[in-house]
Amino acid sequence: MPDYSWPPMNDRRVIGKRISRLDGGAKSSGRAKYASDFYRKDLLFGMLLTSPHAHAKIVSINLDDAKSLKGVTAVRAIAAPGDEIQWEGAEIAAVAATSEEIARDAIRNIKVEYQVLPHLVKEEDLSKAGPRAKAAGEQVTGDPDKAFQDADAVVVEGFYGIPVLTHCCLESHGNVVEWRQDGLNLWPSTQNVSGIGGDLATSLKYPAGKIKVEMDYIGGGFGSKFAADRWGVETAYLSQMSGGRPVKLMLERRDELMIGGNRPSGFAKIKVAAKKDGTITAWQSESWATGGIGGGGSPPLPYVFTEIPNKRMSHSAVATNTGGVRAWRAPNHPQASYLTCSALEDLAAKLKMDPVDLFMKNLEVTARADTYRAQLVKASELIEWKKNWHQRGEGDPGPVKRGLGLAINTWGGGGHTSQCRTIINPDGSVQIEIGSQDVGSGTRTVITQVAAETLGLPVGSVQLVMGNNSLPPSGPSGGSTTVGGVSSSTRKSSVNALNKLLETVAPVMGVQPEQLKAVDGRIQMKDNPSKSMTWQAACAKLGTNKISEMGANDQRKPEGLNSSGVGGIQMADVSVDTETGIVKMNRFVAVQDVGLVVNPKLADSQIHGAVIMGICGALMEERVMDAYTGRMLNPDMEFYKLAGIGDIGEIISHLDITPEHDKRGVIGLGEPPAIGVVAAIANAVANAIGVRVPRVPLTPMHVLAALEGRNA
Amino acid sequence: MKSKNPPGTSRRGFIRGVGITSTAVGAVVLEKTALAEPFAVAKTIGPDAAPITLKVNGKPVNIIVEPRVTLLDAMRNQIGLTGAKRVCDRGTCGACTVMIDGKVNYSCTVLAIDAQGRDIQTIEGLAPAGKLHPVSAAFVSQDGQQCGYCTPGFVMAAKGFLDRNPDPSYEQVEHGLGGNLCRCGTYVGVRKAVLEAAKEMKGSRHA
Numbered sequence: 001m002p003d004y005s006w007p008p009m010n011d012r013r014v015i016g017k018r019i020s021r022l023d024g025g026a027k028s029s030g031r032a033k034y035a036s037d038f039y040r041k042d043l044l045f046g047m048l049l050t051s052p053h054a055h056a057k058i059v060s061i062n063l064d065d066a067k068s069l070k071g072v073t074a075v076r077a078i079a080a081p082g083d084e085i086q087w088e089g090a091e092i093a094a095v096a097a098t099s100e101e102i103a104r105d106a107i108r109n110i111k112v113e114y115q116v117l118p119h120l121v122k123e124e125d126l127s128k129a130g131p132r133a134k135a136a137g138e139q140v141t142g143d144p145d146k147a148f149q150d151a152d153a154v155v156v157e158g159f160y161g162i163p164v165l166t167h168c169c170l171e172s173h174g175n176v177v178e179w180r181q182d183g184l185n186l187w188p189s190t191q192n193v194s195g196i197g198g199d200l201a202t203s204l205k206y207p208a209g210k211i212k213v214e215m216d217y218i219g220g221g222f223g224s225k226f227a228a229d230r231w232g233v234e235t236a237y238l239s240q241m242s243g244g245r246p247v248k249l250m251l252e253r254r255d256e257l258m259i260g261g262n263r264p265s266g267f268a269k270i271k272v273a274a275k276k277d278g279t280i281t282a283w284q285s286e287s288w289a290t291g292g293i294g295g296g297g298s299p300p301l302p303y304v305f306t307e308i309p310n311k312r313m314s315h316s317a318v319a320t321n322t323g324g325v326r327a328w329r330a331p332n333h334p335q336a337s338y339l340t341c342s343a344l345e346d347l348a349a350k351l352k353m354d355p356v357d358l359f360m361k362n363l364e365v366t367a368r369a370d371t372y373r374a375q376l377v378k379a380s381e382l383i384e385w386k387k388n389w390h391q392r393g394e395g396d397p398g399p400v401k402r403g404l405g406l407a408i409n410t411w412g413g414g415g416h417t418s419q420c421r422t423i424i425n426p427d428g429s430v431q432i433e434i435g436s437q438d439v440g441s442g443t444r445t446v447i448t449q450v451a452a453e454t455l456g457l458p459v460g461s462v463q464l465v466m467g468n469n470s471l472p473p474s475g476p477s478g479g480s481t482t483v484g485g486v487s488s489s490t491r492k493s494s495v496n497a498l499n500k501l502l503e504t505v506a507p508v509m510g511v512q513p514e515q516l517k518a519v520d521g522r523i524q525m526k527d528n529p530s531k532s533m534t535w536q537a538a539c540a541k542l543g544t545n546k547i548s549e550m551g552a553n554d555q556r557k558p559e560g561l562n563s564s565g566v567g568g569i570q571m572a573d574v575s576v577d578t579e580t581g582i583v584k585m586n587r588f589v590a591v592q593d594v595g596l597v598v599n600p601k602l603a604d605s606q607i608h609g610a611v612i613m614g615i616c617g618a619l620m621e622e623r624v625m626d627a628y629t630g631r632m633l634n635p636d637m638e639f640y641k642l643a644g645i646g647d648i649g650e651i652i653s654h655l656d657i658t659p660e661h662d663k664r665g666v667i668g669l670g671e672p673p674a675i676g677v678v679a680a681i682a683n684a685v686a687n688a689i690g691v692r693v694p695r696v697p698l699t700p701m702h703v704l705a706a707l708e709g710r711n712a
Numbered sequence: 713m714k715s716k717n718p719p720g721t722s723r724r725g726f727i728r729g730v731g732i733t734s735t736a737v738g739a740v741v742l743e744k745t746a747l748a749e750p751f752a753v754a755k756t757i758g759p760d761a762a763p764i765t766l767k768v769n770g771k772p773v774n775i776i777v778e779p780r781v782t783l784l785d786a787m788r789n790q791i792g793l794t795g796a797k798r799v800c801d802r803g804t805c806g807a808c809t810v811m812i813d814g815k816v817n818y819s820c821t822v823l824a825i826d827a828q829g830r831d832i833q834t835i836e837g838l839a840p841a842g843k844l845h846p847v848s849a850a851f852v853s854q855d856g857q858q859c860g861y862c863t864p865g866f867v868m869a870a871k872g873f874l875d876r877n878p879d880p881s882y883e884q885v886e887h888g889l890g891g892n893l894c895r896c897g898t899y900v901g902v903r904k905a906v907l908e909a910a911k912e913m914k915g916s917r918h919a
């Protein structure tokens with residue numbers, strides 16, 4: 001069995017280096033082409049008609065006036081009379097036309113009669129949900145009632161809520177499909193290049209082998225772009241009906257926000273008991289959430305502090321007439337971290353205890369006490385906790401109050417199943433072929449670094465081919481599984497290819513293949529560097545035969561190349577203007593546990609991005625539904641707010657890049673730093689202003705309401 | 713009691729410093745609108761599609777557009793210039809940023825017919841093929857991008873900003889780039905990239 005293990009940390013030439021992302025120039029010059037950029041003279045424009053009602057029955061659909069428009073090439077009803085529509089934005093019909101303007105006119109010309117039915121779109125008040133709320137069974141550990149009644153127990157009770165967010169990818173969902181006689185070409189915006197063709201094939205009942213998928217760049221996914229989706233299937237039919245011309249259908253912004261994916265909410269009434277010294281003795285939570293008509297979203301409570309001895313948990317899923325949930329960066333974890341850490345911060349405040357001490361005191365009920373202990377120390381140092389923290393509400397006397405807060409995270413991040421091919425050509429050129437995708441995390445760069453390191457070459461000598469489904473299949477990019485998967489498969493295929501090369505040149509050099517290694521563009525003897533030949537000369541010995549070798553990562557058997565299971569501590573430093581309710585980020589510290597870091601520069605960017613996404617969620621993001629009409633009130637980017645460049649303050653990321661962590665192999669980093677941000681900021685605000693704002697986002701409205709003791 | 717606020721936090725500074733998104737964007741739009749002269753339309757056009765000529769990256773381009781078509785859609789759907797992206801389509805996000813007569817503009821808020829006779833510069837015209845403009849290069853070296861979908865807009869906004877503010881402070885960068893949004897959260901890199909580009913461009917001007 002070849003030795004696939006990672007080279008020792010000190011010997012690495014390319015892995016671990018802060019290399020700039022290799023596709024950076026293509027992106028920042030506007031030359032990178034996304035599915036939405038597809039441009040060809042014969043291109044047609046597809047568009048959807050979606051439901052304006054949250055709950056309705058279709059009485060009739062009349063397509064005639066759409067079909068008769070000049071320039072319209074296809075019109076299709078997606079829903080049929082009698083169908084029950086369960087959310088605003090549900091797909092009703094689709095058109096294709098020679099221009100977007102004509103497509104828009106055609107959509108306007110479709111006449112649909114609806115019988116409007118009663119809806120439920122808000123879940124914050126569980127008492128109004130009635131039979132729409134489905135309770136999962138209660139889970140009880142130990143004797144929570146006894147623990148809460150203990151005469152010495154300090155008990156806090158609170159209500160906390162985090163709303164539904166939408167993924168709001170800047171490139172909306174969609175694709176281009178060209179369905180010709182001899183096959184189907186799909187140019188999607190997807191996190192799943194290898195798998196999406198099969199998904200479309202199933203829906204179309206069309207041979208998967210005849211579907212060609214290509215995607216070089218994707219404008220954001222965050223967990224919401226894995227499937228072919230209803231609109232993908234419709235785009236295919238529109239193309240077929242239009243004589244096989246390519247049709248581009250990207251969701252309009254309002255549809256993107258309504259049906260392109262959202263993250264479930266999380267609401268909970270939580271009660272916690274502790275001894276006077278801060279040892280937590282009991283937890284009780286009654287939580288609920290919605291993820292659309294299918295319910296969905298169950299935050300794992302209590303988060304991280306799972307082994308509290310006495311617990312009672314119950315959760316209800318509320319079915320609302322809203323677009324369905326999709327996976328979002330660390331599904332269920334941000335909500336769980338927010339709900340748990342808020343309750344613990346409230347407990348610390350009641351105990352008049354520093355929450356860092358409270359966390360420290362209770363680490364034994366977590367799965368990685370040592371990691372968190374060290375991280376609490378490190379994060380406190382970076383944010384100058386001791387110097388800046390004060391008891392809740394006892395900060396500045398003036399109207400602008402500063403506060404600190406903390407939160408905790410955990411995630412898996414093991415590598416997904418992935419195959420890779422390494423080709424070494426007689427002219428010395430190298431190709432890496434892998435059916436993966438770079439969602440912006442830097443996957444291209446990482447794969448290239450691993451191959452270059454393994455073959456002893458600079459990154460510029462490795463040509464990477466990815467982004468189509470004829471390449472060796474690699475898993476979808478979700479759950480922080482990509483970096484572990486692709487780095488392992490690339491390592492293996494490249495070791496295998498290199499071994500073939502060494503077998504060819506060893507006899508020429510009069511040595512055994514095992515005595516050779518590849519380094520700095522040469523093949524040389526391990527114990528005698530003076531005996532070597534250039535990479536070029538070695539490859540020339542291949543004659544006319546190229547080397548083509550595969551490597552695979554098996555998710556269940558990572559063989560030490562990747563692993564999973566990390567923790568992190570995050571701390572926020574905010575100022576709150578108590579007269580305007582505006583919260584300003586001063587500083588955010590993210591201390592994150594990682595394994596082998598292939599590229600620290602890209603790793604930092606991942607953390608910064610995760611933190612900024614969390615700042616959006618903490619301060620401004622919320623899907624706002626109107627109870628009366630059942631409609632989303634902010635399906636645009638003016639009122640569905642994202643943070644701008646001036647809203648984020650200073651962000652400090654800290655990764656422990658040490659031999660000890662390196663030994664664990666590669667671990668994904670996309671999700672964990674996205675988990676605790678809302679929690680840390682919410683706690684910092686409570687610390688600053690002296691009261692809990694029970695409901696995020698921490699908008700001026702919610703902050704002022706909390707200060708005045710009313711419910712917003 | 714000792715102050716826990718960072719040094720220099722005053723009420724005015726506090727409110728000004730907070731780039732509540734709409735405030736920052738609003739400021740940019742208003743500034744532009746105030747500066748730009750009303751676009752002169754040569755003759756009445758429409759309601760049907762009509763031939764027009766646009767001057768894009770120094771070259772005249774002939775297209776036939778309906779009056780309702782935005783400059784952004786004309787570029788993307790008819791001219792094949794897809795560097796500017798359509799994201800919000802409502803003047804909120806900056807992904808569609810181009811320069812018109814040297815000033816930063818959201819191309820989704822300008823009708824193609826109103827852009828006749830104007831000097832339109834897009835990201836495609838920023839550097840010759842195979843080369844990177846210093847602003848684009850700084851976005852690479854400071855990793856001011858992830859998925860990259862917002863990036864062309866940011867680069868154009870940064871270019872326009874640096875043309876007016878060749879030696880900006882950190883705070884000016886935060887205000888000047890407040891009209892662009894990124895979902896991947898690349899602002900840390902963007903801040904550094906704009907400052908690096910300023911240095912680079914100043915260096916080359918003196919050279």
Ligand code: FES
Pocket residue numbers: 797798799800801802803804805806807808809818819820821
């Ligand atoms: S697309 Fe023009 S500002 Fe958003």
Ligand code: FES
Pocket residue numbers: 170219220440857858859860861862863893894895896897898
């Ligand atoms: S880099 Fe993805 S939206 Fe900005």
